Ligand SMILES: *[C@@H]1O[C@H](CO)[C@@H](O)[C@H](O)[C@H]1NC(C)=O
């Protein structure tokens with residue numbers, strides 16, 4: 001009898017876990033603050049725990065980024081080939097959307113900490 005109860009309990013638990021899995025994804029890795037040298041390349045990483053039906057985009061200061069030859073989304077990451085003080089500073093976020101359900105999750109912000117080239121050359 002005790003066995004049966006435990007069995008039922010485990011079954012119910014598994015069912016709950018399974019139904020929660022339907023739309024349960026989290027950032028892994030989430031974008032992180034990153035040190036960069038002006039003029040050099042940087043990649044902000046972003047991915048989710050489960051990619052099924054997930055599409056990604058990035059924002060800078062709340063504005064959706066479009067791709068250009070210098071700064072573009074590479075798979076789910078954001079790649080900047082020559083970091084520019086005027087165009088690239090600010091708050092980046094990665095947004096992952098389940099295209100089936102429309103449910104989106106937004107990452108915490110990530111910033112670029114920019115260093116001038118001459119600062120690095122002195123070390
Ligand atoms: C997205 O939604 C579909 C439909 O509900 C589901 O099958 C899929 O597992 C979801 N993806 C994630 C990563 O949760």
Ligand SMILES: *[C@@H]1O[C@H](CO)[C@@H](O)[C@H](O)[C@H]1NC(C)=O
Pocket residue numbers: 065066067072073074075
């Ligand atoms: C930028 O390119 C990526 C990868 O090719 C694509 O997934 C994304 O939708 C594009 N973003 C825009 C705003 O066009």
